[in-house]
Amino acid sequence: MIRFAVGGAIRKDDIAKMIQEIGGEKVEVKVMTDMQAALAVQSKQADYYIGACHTGGGGALSMAIALLTVAKCATVSMPGRPPKENEIIQAVADGKVAFGFTGDHMEAALPVILREILQKS
């Protein structure tokens, strides 16, 4: 069972729904505030942090970066900069545990992030 904490600022319910749909019984998803979600990963109560906002790194990842350091976080898309599959593959392989993207890139980013995480475990 891989535990996901959904933080970030926008489309939280959409993100949680998509994680559950893709991961099925292999995942557990909780929607929290960004602070609670980052703390959950820090205290090992969750394995991964996922968040979205309008810049991909502000509301999405600020708490995660502050608590987990930037080495553990990856912004996989930015406004006008769609997610790149190989960057996501690399980020998961590098052991990043928090992922941020812009709300409008969720459909492109999230399935790749999940595929890589599920493959890894």
Next chain:
Amino acid sequence: MNIMLMAVIGALASIMANKGIAVFNDGLRPIMPEHIEGRLSRSELAATAFAMSFGLVIGFGIPFSLTASIILIHCILLGTDIIGASSPDGNKGMIISGIVGALYGVGILLGLESIVKAFELLPVNFMGSLGQVGAPIVIAFAAFPALATGYQYGAKKGVINLTISVIARQIAVAFGTISMAGATIKLNPEGSALLVGMAILLFYAMQEKAEGETVDLVSVFAERVKRIKKNMPYLMVMGGLVAAATAAGLMAGDPISLNLMKEGQLMDAGFAALARGIGFIPLVASTAIATGVYGPVGMTFVFAIGLFVHNPLLAGILGAAMIGVEVLLLGQIARFLDKFPGIRKSGDNIRMAMSQLLEVALLVGGMNAANAIAPGIGFFMVVGLYVLNEIAGKPVVRMAVGPIAAILVGVLANILAVVGLFTV
């Protein structure tokens, strides 16, 4: 006067970004302490800042500024983020970022002015028609509190809010002119709808009670909050300058108030900026507390001050005071938001609603403008470019597609006119 203001704003904003005092891009703010505390090199920081902000300057800031001939703040402050982040550490960096920032500020002002002048010299002058890009926003902006209500509490409550907001608008139209002691006060229709809509949203939001354990942000990040308070004087100067520049009609903080300003609806623009500021409180407060880095325009209320107070000098003083109050109250604001989680969420939903509203309104505006520039070709091109942008994975942010496509149609009309395929 304008050139001086732009130079000083550019220089100060670049120095603040260089020293990690304040950055404009909310996505860059969390990265700043990583450099300040030595976990991220200057070149990595510069590369990140460039990747985050450059596309938005070209694809968001400049097109909006061109359609209204008022500078959208993103043009300036996303650029100064990059300049500050790319300049070296120490005093050398301060001097370099200050000089380059001042040149950049002046360059943006003169550059945009000369592009507008150059457009006016073209065989097909499309600057007049281009202004239509903002026409739908000027009315539609009043719907966003209802949309935020919908995002937060479901479509049904969104419809209720939208209905009441429309009724409030029509009441203001019908009975909005009040004569008192010889003076007539005119209630503004869209402003009234916006205020009523915001009141309903906040009413719903206040009812949500905190559940589960809350974490006291301010005590977790006490050192970082102290750092912001130490930098308060610089932040206040910056806030004052931006409020003054807004009062002078030189710049705007967001596409909605920019278009209202262009139409001369300063009150509406002020209300829109105020409501948007409420949407930014939770984001700016929480990213600032967690990073120790503030925003050069704070929670964006300085723009509302600039729009309500038309005297640049007075707006400057009030703008500086506003930033001072924001910084001093950071801790209290964070605790208030913990107590009322509905308000924190409504901040995210207000921003979401504004961007969705802009995506639709600017697409329609872009189509109308493009079709006014080149009848027939306009609709054809804008729809085509919008869908192609979707297919390409959105290299241009959705809300900028309308304005950019309209500008492209204007350029295309000129090219076609030169080769004889388009007649005015």
